[in-house]
Amino acid sequence: MTLRKMPLLDAASLQLEGKNMPMHVAALMTFSYPTSLTDQERKTFVSSLTARWREETRVVYPWNQVLTRPTRWQLRPATREVYDLDLEYHLRQWSLPAPGGEKELGHMIAWIHELPMDLEKPLWECHFIEGLSDNRFALYVKIHHALVDGISGTRLVVGSLSTDADSLSTPMWAKAQAEIGSGGAKEPDRGTLPSLSDLKAGFAASLKLRTKNETLTTFRSTPETILNGPIGPHRRVATQHFELARLKTLAKTTGATVNDVVLAIVGGALREYLIEANALPEDSLTAALPVSTRKSGDISIGNQVSLLFGSLGTNIADPALRLEHVKRSTHAGKAMLNELPAHAVNVYSLLSTGPFLSSVVLGIGRTGRQLFNTTVSNVPGQREARYLNGAELLHVYPVSLIMPGIPLNFTCVSHGDFLNFGMVACRERVPHMQRLAVGMVDALDELERNIHQR
Structure with missing residues (x-):
């Protein structure tokens, strides 16, 4: 029996698991049924696919990993391999109520996403969902954050789909490593221990975040808002997507990055949301911005991420000036x-985040002034078309996690010609979630008009 000790960042994701904070991440993928299907074949397509996948007996890393001790209370968690999966548990099938639109899909995903994972089983689930409008079905896959970060999880799930519309699909847990692009799913590199000079440099940088700074967004920049506070066990989920070409055009015109444009759009949506609630702070909201620390060509599975902190410019009415403010903030952080x-x-x-995470583990991180107001993450995707038994992948929506005091998360991932957003929030703290999704559309339209008029 092969035991694998979790690296520190992976272990932290398990140790943070709590009743109101399940630590899994997910991908919601929507597909269009193959046009060649008859009406009867379309009605049975998802059921037939589910039945065939449940017959698959092969299982590879990391889908075959189970905790040696099913508890968060351990310093160095380890996993072992299993080869006999209960696929009636891991692979499930649902159907949406009419009319099967984004609202109904969001409600179902919120319900599935808020359910914690069974730590006695391999830490993943797949859910097929039929009944979507516009000739579509969905596949929702959730995996514990102790196994993957956003980049490796997206590569693992989307990379398992076929680039050939005519090929039969193989379940992602059975995909041989060589089949998932550039070598497949590899174990994380344990890396080398930091030197004394590394410790000093890291400590000095973390201290900067605890002081007021005119250019750098720090923890002292974060205002109190009605959004931040204790979280409950229930979630809201909303989705939105934009044409990448629009965002790239804006970025090129303004000398910004696509990430900067994303932050300005999120800032615009949050500004209007808080104005409507008569609760907009005088100071701008801040966001944690996860960034990958992977080296070029690194395709290992696991967590390799650091954090920047940026201002969203919610205190700035002019969208073009808001974007300039965001640019300066992210430039200083980078x-x-x-x-x-x-x-x-x-x-x-x-x-930088250790004290906050420690307070979460100990159950005391629910109150008090927060280090940041929200999280905005951009996960790189790919442009090539992908298929599931001839069904074309339309959109990939990341569905991330929230933490005590930080009850709202925006994560986006690119696929094809679109940048797709998944928004997750605490149901009690962030009402009317769909207004944020619509508000992002309005914020992008307003930014474009403002830039073109100058």
């Missing part, structure tokens, strides 16, 4: 991170 030696980045990440 400059600080880029100055760090490579092995000091993880030190900085652990020291």
